Amino acid sequence: MFHVEISGGVHRARVFNLDRDDLLAKVIRPWLDQRTILMGDREWEPRNSRLKILEGPQMENTDLSFGQGWANAERKSEEVTQALLAQAPPPPAGPQTYLVEADSPEALAAELAAANGGRTLQWADAERRLDGRDPEVAAVILVVRRPEPGTPQS
Numbered sequence: 001m002f003h004v005e006i007s008g009g010v011h012r013a014r015v016f017n018l019d020r021d022d023l024l025a026k027v028i029r030p031w032l033d034q035r036t037i038l039m040g041d042r043e044w045e046p047r048n049s050r051l052k053i054l055e056g057p058q059m060e061n062t063d064l065s066f067g068q069g070w071a072n073a074e075r076k077s078e079e080v081t082q083a084l085l086a087q088a089p090p091p092p093a094g095p096q097t098y099l100v101e102a103d104s105p106e107a108l109a110a111e112l113a114a115a116n117g118g119r120t121l122q123w124a125d126a127e128r129r130l131d132g133r134d135p136e137v138a139a140v141i142l143v144v145r146r147p148e149p150g151t152p153q154s
Contacts, residue, residue: 001058002080003073006039008049013040014070016059023053028088035131053081091133 002018004027018026030037031051037044056077063072102108112118129137 001056003054003056003059003070003077004039005052005054005070006037006044006049007052008044011042013042013044015039016064016069016073023084024088027051027053028084029091032085032088033091051081052079053084054078055080 001016002020002023003014003016004018004023005012005014006027007013027037027039031046034046037046037049054073054077056073059069059073059076063069063076100108113120
């Protein structure tokens, strides 16, 4: 079992008894990808936080009582943070991404969608599918308006 502590400043959150799959999905992969981690009642940004992972026996209710859970976990477990981060499998390949510049991005997007059975999708849904590494997402097309002649570009 794995026991995790994320801390930043005076704040800290601890989770006990994670299996390897949960640890990878909920802590290690987001940490390595620099994505926000939700733990306890806070969101943690890896760049502003410290991570500590212990591997050891399952912590029972008696081990966790009276606020002694983390001390008991440290006493019975081995600190494995750096080893697990180094051994983490690479992230799944993201979708191919294409950039198309057009005078009328709306018309081009509508033409592409109509020609291929596309449908509109709310940005929040698209973002969720991309952030969740949805394996069904094969491509992302970003259409931007071509700048007017003489317009400085950054």
